[in-house]
Amino acid sequence: MSKSLRVVVPPHPLIGHWLTLLRDRETPQALFNTAMAELGRWLTYEALRDWIPYQRVQVQTPLAATEGTVVDGSVPMLAIPHLRSGLALWEGARPVVPSAAVAHIGLNQGRCWFNGLPDEIPERAGVLVFTPQVASGTNLLQLLEQLEQLGVIGLRLRVITALAASPGLKRLGERYDDLTLYTGCIDAELDAEQRILPGFGDAEQRLYGLGQMNFVG
Numbered sequence: 001m002s003k004s005l006r007v008v009v010p011p012h013p014l015i016g017h018w019l020t021l022l023r024d025r026e027t028p029q030a031l032f033n034t035a036m037a038e039l040g041r042w043l044t045y046e047a048l049r050d051w052i053p054y055q056r057v058q059v060q061t062p063l064a065a066t067e068g069t070v071v072d073g074s075v076p077m078l079a080i081p082h083l084r085s086g087l088a089l090w091e092g093a094r095p096v097v098p099s100a101a102v103a104h105i106g107l108n109q110g111r112c113w114f115n116g117l118p119d120e121i122p123e124r125a126g127v128l129v130f131t132p133q134v135a136s137g138t139n140l141l142q143l144l145e146q147l148e149q150l151g152v153i154g155l156r157l158r159v160i161t162a163l164a165a166s167p168g169l170k171r172l173g174e175r176y177d178d179l180t181l182y183t184g185c186i187d188a189e190l191d192a193e194q195r196i197l198p199g200f201g202d203a204e205q206r207l208y209g210l211g212q213m214n215f216v217g
Contacts, residue, residue, distance in 0.1 A: 005173030019184040022200040040092030085132035085203040107139040132203040137168030
């Protein structure tokens with residue numbers, strides 16, 4: 001793995017709690033959705049800790065003047081949820097960055113089936129990518145390549161993912177050695193179908209319940 005790839009696993013008990021609920025095959029669909037959203041919220045909070053732009057201001061309390069900190073609203077932020085499962089992560093993250101613009105991207109096995117990225121992204125804009133898990137890294141690599149073409153690389157970009165696998169992180173590090181990624185855990189292996197082990201299964205099926213019902217049409 002590239003020594004420059006920065007993968008952050010925040011040691012917060014709530015992150016471990018919600019990830020464990022994702023892993024448990026007995027977790028019902030509604031609670032699985034909640035767990036994914038909560039991971040989006042906590043991981044985004046951690047990702048912004050040393051990254052979000054801010055400024056010092058003077059304010060007047062009812063009793064005296066004091067100095068405080070406010071987010072610098074002049075610096076734009078773009079959130080990119082990976083359809084469809086990344087929407088659940090973004091649902092939890094939205095209250096943390098409520099003023100962020102949103103662009104959606106749909107990728108499956110390296111094929112882009114929906115591209116809602118803007119034609120231009122401002123040079124000062126911070127970009128947050130939300131993808132439910134990084135297994136082989138194929139889909140995320142394609143998205144990062146598209147962002148690179150738009151001039152988005154390095155410190156202005158952060159990836160939020162509930163779970164990552166070592167093989168996928170290795171591929172990412174070989175291509176993007178300045179990438180910063182926040183995740184709930186790093187699992188070591190992929191199975192023959194490129195699924196994370198132990199992982200938490202198919203995020204889309206568990207979020208939307210399609211694997212639990214038979215539809216006749």
